[in-house]
Each structure stands twice: as C-alpha cells, then as structure tokens.
Amino acid sequence: MNFIEARKLIHEYIRRDEEENVESILTALDGVDLDVKQGEFVAVLGHNGSGKSTLAKHLNLLLHPSGGTLWVDGKNTQEADSLWDIRQNVGMVFQNPDNQIIASVVEEDVAFGPENIGIPTSEIWGRVERSLKSVGMIQYRQHSPNKLSGGQKQRVAIAGVMAMEPKCIVLDEPTAMLDPNGRKEVLDAVVRLNQEKGVTVILITHYMEEVIRADKVYVMDHGKVVMQGVPRAIFSQVDALKSYRLDVPQITLLAHELHEAGLPIPDGILTRQELVEALCQLY
Amino acid sequence: MLRDITIGQYYPADSVIHKLDPRTKLTATLIYVVSLFVFRGMAGFVAVTLGLLIIIRVSKVPFFYMIKGLKAIMIIVVITVIFNLFLTPGEAIVTFWKLKITWEGLKNAGFLTVRLIYLILGSSVLTLTTTPNQLTDGLEKALKPLNKLHVPVHEISMMMSIALRFIPILVEETDKIMKAQLARGADFESGNLVKKAKSMVPLLVPLFISAFRRANDLAMAMEARCYHGGEGRTKMKPLKYKKRDGVTYVVIAAYFAVVVSLRLVL
Amino acid sequence: MSIILDKVSYVYSEKTAYEIQALKNISLKIQDGEFIGIIGHTGSGKSTLIQHLNGLMRASSGGIYYNGQDIYDEDYNRKELRGKVGLVFQYPEHQLFETTIFADVCFGPKNQGFSRKESELKAFSALRSVGLPEDYWYRSPFELSGGQKRRVAIAGVLAMDPEVLVLDEPTAGLDPKGRNEILDQVARLQRERNITIILVSHSMEDVANYVDRLIVMNQGSILFDGTPKEVFAHYQELEAVGLAAPQVTYLMHDLSQYGIPVCGMATTMEEAKQLILQAFAKK
Known part of the structure; x- marks a missing residue:
C-alpha cells in the first residue's frame, strides 16, 4: 500500500447563519485521488484558492474529510485512535514562519514537538542537534528566532518537524513569503532531506521552478486534480497550465514559443542547458 | 518608541546568579521584597542596602544599566514622596501657607523612597538575569501544587511564554501599520483626546485582525506538532536544583533572619 | 517635476552597539513619468530608501529635493508630500481597516482635507483605475483574495492623487496570474494617469518585463542604475552579490x-x- 492514499476525497466548508441554517457551501476538495509512495518527492501545484492547502491540512488530520477516504501510513484517518500516530509521522510546515515558531530560542523551539510526544530529555538533545544539523542551522541554536531571516526561520520550522522523526513532511507554501535567496535555502534543505534521509516530501506551492526536482506533480484547480505526472510531462502542456492560472518557467515558455514559431524543439524543456543543447542540434 | 522600554530585559552575562535555578531566584526575590517591608531603622536600612549591593555586584549586570530602568517609575516615586511629605501628621518643621512638612513625614518619605527603589532594583535583578522562558518554566514548576486546585498552571505558563515570543513581533507590526497609515495621510498626534482616540482606529483594526490571525495559525501549528496540553510532556531543559541553589537558599534565609532580628532587637 | 536625493545616508540605532548603516551616500535623480524598478536583497536598503522619498524616514545626513524644494526645510509641508509621493507597503493587511472597501479608499483623501463628496469622487476614480469590479466596492475588504486586497491597497493610495507612486513588493505572495495582473495594472496606471512609478521587487523577470530604468541596491549603496539591458549586461557582477539576471x-x-x-x-x-x-x- 502507498504511504498516502486518498480516494474521492471531498471537503466542504459550510457557512451557517445565526440560526444554524446553511448559508453557503464551498467545496474546497471535490473528489481528489492522491497516491504518494514512501520516500517520494511529490509536488502539488495550484493557484491561490485551488484547494491545495485544504488538501495539505487533511494529510495530518488538521481537517477531516466530508466524504471519501484517506489512508495515511496504512491507517484509515476516520479511526480516531490513529490521530496522534499520524500527526507524529506526518509533519507539517506552514507558510508564515513567524506564526509557527513557539519558543524564544531556536533549540527550544525545535524541542517543542519531541516534548509533546514525551521523548526523554537525553534523547531530545540528540534529536534537536541532528535535526538542526540536517537543515544547516546548528550554529544558530542559541539565537532568538526574531533575529533570523525568513529562510532561516523556515528552516528552523522544518527542523522542529524533523525532530519528531516523521516519515513524511508536508510543506504548505513554505516559500511564499520569502525572497529568492530564502526560497533557495528552504528548497535545498527540503530536497536534501528527501534524498539523504529518505523522508517523503509533499510540497504545496505555486512556484513552478520549485517542482522541477519533484518525482511527481499534481496540478489542482477548483478542488480537483486536473493534471498529474512527472514534471517534464506536466511542463510540456504550457497552454493547459496557463488556463489553470499557473505559468511555466521562463525557459520552458521560451522553448514552447519557439516551437510554436516553427522550430522543431522537443516538448517539456526544463532547464537552460537542455534548451541550449536542443538549439545547438537544430542549428 | 515602544522599543525604548528596557526595564527588566534579560542581560546576558556569565554570573552565578544567571546560572541559578529560576525557582531559587523567584523565592529569593520574594523574600527580599518581604524584607523591604519588614526592616526598620538605620541598622535594617544598612542590612537591606548591603544585601542589594552584593546581589547587584554578583550578578555582573552593570549598575548604570539597572538605574536606567528606574526612570520609568520616577514619577510614581515623586508623587508618593510629596504625599507623605505633606500629609503625615506630626510636629511641623517648615510651614508655608496651609502645608507643613513634619519630621515624621520626612522620615516616612525617605523610607518609602528607599523601599520603592530597592523593590524595583531587587526585582529587576531577577528579570535581568533570567530569560523569560526560564522564568515561565520556574513559575510553572513552582506553582505545580496549585494543579490540585484545578488551576491550569501549565496553560498559564504556556500562554506567558507565547506572549513573550510575540510581543516583539507585534511591536514591529504596529510600527509597520503606523507607517502604512501615515503614508495615507493619517495623523496620530494632533487634536484633542477624542480625536486622538478616533485616530487610533486605523491602527488598531489591522493590528487586532493580524493578532487573531497569528493566534489561529499558531494554534494550528502547535496542534500539528502534537501539542495536547501539559499531560505526558517531557522537557528538553528540566529544572533541577544544584548545589549552588542550596547555598543560595541558606544565604537568603540567613539574610532574612538578620533583617527580622534587627527589627525585633532594636 | 523630479525627486533629487543628494548624498543621503541613514543609520539605524545610531551610536549604539547595534548601529547599522542602511543607506550610504545615495545620490539619485528621478524624473517625471519614469517607470523605475528597484531590486536588491532583503536588507539591501531598498525599503529604507523608499521611505525617505515621502518623508516617513528622515535621512541621517544629505538632502532630498522634491520639485526643487528641500523637503527638510522647516516650513516645508511634509504631510502634503505624503500625498504627492504615494507609498504602498508590501502587506495590504497593514492598511485595510474600514467596514467597506469604498470607505477604506476614502480614508486618504479625507485625511488630505477633502470634503466627503470630493473624497468619494476620488475613491471612485481610484477604484476604477485599479480595475476592481463595482459589485465589490461595498463589501468588507477582509473578504477579498490576496490580489484584490492588493488592488484596494493601491487604490487607497491612488485616491490621494499622487504624482509618484511607490510600490513595495506588490506581487509578494500572489500566484503567477495574480502577479501579472497587478503588474499589468500598474503599467496601465503609468500610461493612463501619467504618474511616475517606482516598483520595488526582488524578481528580476518581473522587473525586466515592465520598467524603463533599473536601480540595483546592495548593502546600502546603488550598485547599478540604468536600463534593464545595461544593468543585466553586468550579470556576472550581479551574481557575485547573489542576484541574478x-x-x-x-x-x-x-x-x-x-x-x-x-x-x-x-x-x-x-x-x-x-x-x-x-x-x-x-x-
């Protein structure tokens, strides 16, 4: 069985007026199927309001589905007693770095998760050290989070999740509030965790550049999965992506435009190097 | 503006007092405060002064740094002195118009000033040598017996430490909101009290909305990291008494005994 | 009409241990009707720089002249200057406070001393200019999406009829489509209202597509100042300071x-x- 399996997942936000009458229903997830294997790097793309954040919050049971089924790590999320088990195994990193750091010292924040699940003191120290090292923040262990840059804060947040030794981390637009350098720092840390520690990664984002390194990409629109496949296959469908309010990396777009203009360039060019090679072969 | 308040901000230094268990420091501070209200006469005054000077010296916090914190309470001290000076009945030394300064009033005012200033200095040693987190940890553990009375000790201390983390963030945010509204021609300074209060609306609404949003996000982030109250929680830095804490308890008890006996004897 | 900065320096926390020189001897001339992009890292001084242009921050040394008048002159009306050089900060959440969008946009002109009628006319025209559909106008600004909030925030400043409009990271956190929509709208404003636009960004691609002149800030100084072509010709130097063409x-x-x-x-x-x-x- 896959690490995460969702079948026809539905989530409705129901707004009620003062007399508890249903005022409006917003279907944020509309029959989503999702399969994530252990150790995979999966990206979920979508514009703001496409339902991708709602999906992320289901994966560690911050939200419960209105319909459909979701298995995480072989457990049905409908069963109440699997809640803490799943939360421990599926860590979650949110968009705003400031609003997820609890303690006033970096190492104490990283210890927050292990403290909650009752890890003995001596082991907490080891975990804090290992997870701060894994995101390259060990030299800041004594610092106040307020003095760190956005990228550094977000890496502390990732370390805080890693200290719980989860099998999977879900990152809900972790780079949306960061500058380009911060974005790169965070993404590199995530890719490293995936490749070196074998952590399953689910990255929710609207930056196309960030999903190039993923094993599999899901594209969401209006609560539905509208495209899925390897990055190259996704990026070869430039017009479809545009219709879902997304855009493709500048190089891919250029390759697509050149193709439209009559140059026989292959579909799904992702990097500058690939485009240079393709053009050299044609010339 | 708000950033200039320095009373009791942690001053990092390598001193014995910095290393003490926060519970020890809390107890010692409490005893010191009580001693300020117990002491009487010149001998007692010498004892509490000596006590304070020794603590400040040992804490390695520069003296001028501590004095800076006093500025904020100076106005209270002045008002108290004036009240005591003029309103204590007794034998008049100087009289002008209907006001008279009495010998008793002078004495009262003097001792009260000492008490107030020593109180602030003494308790600021606690906050200057203890990080807010240690302080809440210490409070949580010291107040643990209250749990039996269904006082949510863990929750209170968690709220305190979160508040401490978010105060600087909200201060900075206030600054940003103020600038954004100033750029739209807002005026926070001129006008009478009513107009001024009204002009705060464009500042307070965004600030509250943001604070609620942050609280909401934070609650979700804590839940995602398996937070479920104080039950079954372990600590990365559990509080443990060391030898120096024992010594401190003995010293502070001896100090208190001296102050009390000076009062009884003299 | 022009803004001239003459050897402007700004020092944070002067004469303390935390002293930081945020601006170092900046000299700059901004002409009427220009479309300028300012790029640089977080902490490069770009945000400090733009807050000097409308007098929100006061230079530690140096002079600033708006239309030939010294803005630090004692009898210069600096409050009026804030109406002439409109500054839109990064987060619209920091300025939206009224119960309806329309009332919120009226806030600026009212502060300038215009009557209710005049303020409403100005708000009307500003909301038109940012392309927010009329059926939104009497809704709460807090119900809007990120991109719409951004438009309302821009309208709130535009209603003051500024001669120069400064936008700090107007696209941060928006999805690709929302990003392009805002930038297109800003470009249209520059043409239709004929105002000077200063766009602060850390996205090179965004800036290159729109502006006529690019100012690159690094560590409180101006590194390059020229057309995008001229600036990006120095791509190796840009890379050395962590920016990229x-x-x-x-x-x-x-x-x-x-x-x-x-x-x-x-x-x-x-x-x-x-x-x-x-x-x-x-x-």
Missing part, C-alpha cells in the same frame, strides 16, 4: 558561446524569441 540573458550568452550567432542581448522572453528566430532565419 533573467534566465534568458544567460541563455543568449550560452548560445553565442556554442556558436549560434544571436546578435545582442535579451532581458525578456519576447526579445530572446526574436533574436533566436532571427539567428535561425539567417542560417
């Missing part, structure tokens, strides 16, 4: 190295496409 600029360079004769350099995708097609046509 658009991908297509590198591509052109790579192609000529591999012997494909593309003449000239490109900073936008459209230019790159034309140059490549020309090179292939000549073959």
Whole structure:
C-alpha cells in the first residue's frame, strides 16, 4: 500500500447563519485521488484558492474529510485512535514562519514537538542537534528566532518537524513569503532531506521552478486534480497550465514559443542547458 | 518608541546568579521584597542596602544599566514622596501657607523612597538575569501544587511564554501599520483626546485582525506538532536544583533572619 | 517635476552597539513619468530608501529635493508630500481597516482635507483605475483574495492623487496570474494617469518585463542604475552579490558561446524569441 492514499476525497466548508441554517457551501476538495509512495518527492501545484492547502491540512488530520477516504501510513484517518500516530509521522510546515515558531530560542523551539510526544530529555538533545544539523542551522541554536531571516526561520520550522522523526513532511507554501535567496535555502534543505534521509516530501506551492526536482506533480484547480505526472510531462502542456492560472518557467515558455514559431524543439524543456543543447542540434 | 522600554530585559552575562535555578531566584526575590517591608531603622536600612549591593555586584549586570530602568517609575516615586511629605501628621518643621512638612513625614518619605527603589532594583535583578522562558518554566514548576486546585498552571505558563515570543513581533507590526497609515495621510498626534482616540482606529483594526490571525495559525501549528496540553510532556531543559541553589537558599534565609532580628532587637 | 536625493545616508540605532548603516551616500535623480524598478536583497536598503522619498524616514545626513524644494526645510509641508509621493507597503493587511472597501479608499483623501463628496469622487476614480469590479466596492475588504486586497491597497493610495507612486513588493505572495495582473495594472496606471512609478521587487523577470530604468541596491549603496539591458549586461557582477539576471540573458550568452550567432542581448522572453528566430532565419 502507498504511504498516502486518498480516494474521492471531498471537503466542504459550510457557512451557517445565526440560526444554524446553511448559508453557503464551498467545496474546497471535490473528489481528489492522491497516491504518494514512501520516500517520494511529490509536488502539488495550484493557484491561490485551488484547494491545495485544504488538501495539505487533511494529510495530518488538521481537517477531516466530508466524504471519501484517506489512508495515511496504512491507517484509515476516520479511526480516531490513529490521530496522534499520524500527526507524529506526518509533519507539517506552514507558510508564515513567524506564526509557527513557539519558543524564544531556536533549540527550544525545535524541542517543542519531541516534548509533546514525551521523548526523554537525553534523547531530545540528540534529536534537536541532528535535526538542526540536517537543515544547516546548528550554529544558530542559541539565537532568538526574531533575529533570523525568513529562510532561516523556515528552516528552523522544518527542523522542529524533523525532530519528531516523521516519515513524511508536508510543506504548505513554505516559500511564499520569502525572497529568492530564502526560497533557495528552504528548497535545498527540503530536497536534501528527501534524498539523504529518505523522508517523503509533499510540497504545496505555486512556484513552478520549485517542482522541477519533484518525482511527481499534481496540478489542482477548483478542488480537483486536473493534471498529474512527472514534471517534464506536466511542463510540456504550457497552454493547459496557463488556463489553470499557473505559468511555466521562463525557459520552458521560451522553448514552447519557439516551437510554436516553427522550430522543431522537443516538448517539456526544463532547464537552460537542455534548451541550449536542443538549439545547438537544430542549428 | 515602544522599543525604548528596557526595564527588566534579560542581560546576558556569565554570573552565578544567571546560572541559578529560576525557582531559587523567584523565592529569593520574594523574600527580599518581604524584607523591604519588614526592616526598620538605620541598622535594617544598612542590612537591606548591603544585601542589594552584593546581589547587584554578583550578578555582573552593570549598575548604570539597572538605574536606567528606574526612570520609568520616577514619577510614581515623586508623587508618593510629596504625599507623605505633606500629609503625615506630626510636629511641623517648615510651614508655608496651609502645608507643613513634619519630621515624621520626612522620615516616612525617605523610607518609602528607599523601599520603592530597592523593590524595583531587587526585582529587576531577577528579570535581568533570567530569560523569560526560564522564568515561565520556574513559575510553572513552582506553582505545580496549585494543579490540585484545578488551576491550569501549565496553560498559564504556556500562554506567558507565547506572549513573550510575540510581543516583539507585534511591536514591529504596529510600527509597520503606523507607517502604512501615515503614508495615507493619517495623523496620530494632533487634536484633542477624542480625536486622538478616533485616530487610533486605523491602527488598531489591522493590528487586532493580524493578532487573531497569528493566534489561529499558531494554534494550528502547535496542534500539528502534537501539542495536547501539559499531560505526558517531557522537557528538553528540566529544572533541577544544584548545589549552588542550596547555598543560595541558606544565604537568603540567613539574610532574612538578620533583617527580622534587627527589627525585633532594636 | 523630479525627486533629487543628494548624498543621503541613514543609520539605524545610531551610536549604539547595534548601529547599522542602511543607506550610504545615495545620490539619485528621478524624473517625471519614469517607470523605475528597484531590486536588491532583503536588507539591501531598498525599503529604507523608499521611505525617505515621502518623508516617513528622515535621512541621517544629505538632502532630498522634491520639485526643487528641500523637503527638510522647516516650513516645508511634509504631510502634503505624503500625498504627492504615494507609498504602498508590501502587506495590504497593514492598511485595510474600514467596514467597506469604498470607505477604506476614502480614508486618504479625507485625511488630505477633502470634503466627503470630493473624497468619494476620488475613491471612485481610484477604484476604477485599479480595475476592481463595482459589485465589490461595498463589501468588507477582509473578504477579498490576496490580489484584490492588493488592488484596494493601491487604490487607497491612488485616491490621494499622487504624482509618484511607490510600490513595495506588490506581487509578494500572489500566484503567477495574480502577479501579472497587478503588474499589468500598474503599467496601465503609468500610461493612463501619467504618474511616475517606482516598483520595488526582488524578481528580476518581473522587473525586466515592465520598467524603463533599473536601480540595483546592495548593502546600502546603488550598485547599478540604468536600463534593464545595461544593468543585466553586468550579470556576472550581479551574481557575485547573489542576484541574478533573467534566465534568458544567460541563455543568449550560452548560445553565442556554442556558436549560434544571436546578435545582442535579451532581458525578456519576447526579445530572446526574436533574436533566436532571427539567428535561425539567417542560417
């Protein structure tokens, strides 16, 4: 069985007026199927309001589905007693770095998760050290989070999740509030965790550049999965992506435009190097 | 503006007092405060002064740094002195118009000033040598017996430490909101009290909305990291008494005994 | 009409241990009707710089002249200056406070001392200019999406009839489509209202597509100042300070190295496409 399996997942936000009458229903997830294997790097793309954040919050049971089924790590999320088990195994990193750091010292924040699940003191120290090292923040262990840059804060947040030794981390637009350098720092840390520690990664984002390194990409629109496949296959469908309010990396777009203009360039060019090679072969 | 308040901000230094268990420091501070209200006469005054000077010296916090914190309470001290000076009945030394300064009033005012200033200095040693987190940890553990009375000790201390983390963030945010509204021609300074209060609306609404949003996000982030109250929680830095804490308890008890006996004897 | 900065320096926390020189001897002339981009890292001084332009921050040394008048002159009306140089900060959440969007946009002109009627007329025209559909106007600003909030925030400043509009990271956190919509709208404003636009950004691609003049800030100084082409020609120096030219600029360079004769350099995708097609046509 896959690490995460969702079948026809539905989530409705129901707004009620003062007399508890249903005022409006917003279907944020509309029959989503999702399969994530252990150790995979999966990206979920979508514009703001496409339902991708709602999906992320289901994966560690911050939200419960209105319909459909979701298995995480072989457990049905409908069963109440699997809640803490799943939360421990599926860590979650949110968009705003400031609003997820609890303690006033970096190492104490990283210890927050292990403290909650009752890890003995001596082991907490080891975990804090290992997870701060894994995101390259060990030299800041004594610092106040307020003095760190956005990228550094977000890496502390990732370390805080890693200290719980989860099998999977879900990152809900972790780079949306960061500058380009911060974005790169965070993404590199995530890719490293995936490749070196074998952590399953689910990255929710609207930056196309960030999903190039993923094993599999899901594209969401209006609560539905509208495209899925390897990055190259996704990026070869430039017009479809545009219709879902997304855009493709500048190089891919250029390759697509050149193709439209009559140059026989292959579909799904992702990097500058690939485009240079393709053009050299044609010339 | 708000950033200039320095009373009791942690001053990092390598001193014995910095290393003490926060519970020890809390107890010692409490005893010191009580001693300020117990002491009487010149001998007692010498004892509490000596006590304070020794603590400040040992804490390695520069003296001028501590004095800076006093500025904020100076106005209270002045008002108290004036009240005591003029309103204590007794034998008049100087009289002008209907006001008279009495010998008793002078004495009262003097001792009260000492008490107030020593109180602030003494308790600021606690906050200057203890990080807010240690302080809440210490409070949580010291107040643990209250749990039996269904006082949510863990929750209170968690709220305190979160508040401490978010105060600087909200201060900075206030600054940003103020600038954004100033750029739209807002005026926070001129006008009478009513107009001024009204002009705060464009500042307070965004600030509250943001604070609620942050609280909401934070609650979700804590839940995602398996937070479920104080039950079954372990600590990365559990509080443990060391030898120096024992010594401190003995010293502070001896100090208190001296102050009390000076009062009884003299 | 112009803004002139003459050797402007700004020091944070002067004469303390935390002293930071945020601006170092900045001299700059901004002409009427220009479309300027300012790029740089977080902490490069770009935010400090723009807050000097409307007098929110006061230079530690140096002078600023608006239309030839010294804004630090004692009898200069600095409050009026804030209406002439409109500054829109990064987070619209920091300024929206009224119960309806329309009332919120009226806030600026009311502060300038216009009557209710005049304020409403100005708000009306500002909301039109940012392209927010009329059926939104009487809703709460807090119900809007990120991109719409951004528009309302811009309208709130635009209603003060500024001669210069400064936008700090207007696209941060928006999805690709929302990003392009806002930038297109800003470009339209510049044409239709004929106002000077200063756009602060850390996205090279965004800036290259829109602005006529680019100012690169680094560590409190101006590193480059020129047309995007002139600035991006220094892509190696940009890289040395951790900034990068658009991908297509590198591509052109790579192609000529591999012997494909593309003449000239490109900073936008459209230019790159034309140059490549020309090179292939000549073959």
